[in-house]
Amino acid sequence: MLLMASTLLPLILLWPTWRFYRKEGDVLASWRRIVFLIGMVVNAVSGAVLLSFTIHAYVASRGTTPVDLDRMYPGLTMLGLGFLAAGLAFFGRSVSRTMLVCNGLLTAVLWYRVALAASP
Numbered sequence: 205m206l207l208m209a210s211t212l213l214p215l216i217l218l219w220p221t222w223r224f225y226r227k228e229g230d231v232l233a234s235w236r237r238i239v240f241l242i243g244m245v246v247n248a249v250s251g252a253v254l255l256s257f258t259i260h261a262y263v264a265s266r267g268t269t270p271v272d273l274d275r276m277y278p279g280l281t282m283l284g285l286g287f288l289a290a291g292l293a294f295f296g297r298s299v300s301r302t303m304l305v306c307n308g309l310l311t312a313v314l315w316y317r318v319a320l321a322a323s324p
Contacts, residue, residue, distance in 0.1 A: 207318060210314060217306075218248055218251070221244065221300055240293065240301075243292030247286065247311055254315055261321070261322040283315040284312075285311075286309065290308030290312070
């Protein structure tokens with residue numbers, strides 16, 4: 205249950221990351237702003253699919269019919285997107301960069317743990 209609740213954390217942490225970016229992003233070059241925003245979007249997509257995967261795995265664990273979640277969700281791709289978001293965060297600045305790096309790594313670690321917990 206704690207693992208399921210912790211999958212909300214990457215989506216929750218995107219809000220303060222966005223707030224810090226809005227304060228610090230004005231001094232960045234336009235291409236760096238775009239790359240950093242792509243990193244935030246990639247992290248949001250990975251976090252949303254992680255939450256969906258976790259809810260689906262919880263519902264499937266309570267049912268009687270077996271469900272192959274490994275074939276339904278691109279877990280390895282989403283894990284890679286978490287690392288990609290952490291890499292793209294280096295184009296940001298100061299606190300927003302640090303928060304997105306941590307958030308991307310957290311998303312990748314949570315994908316690993318949730319996929320491991322849901323695998324047969």
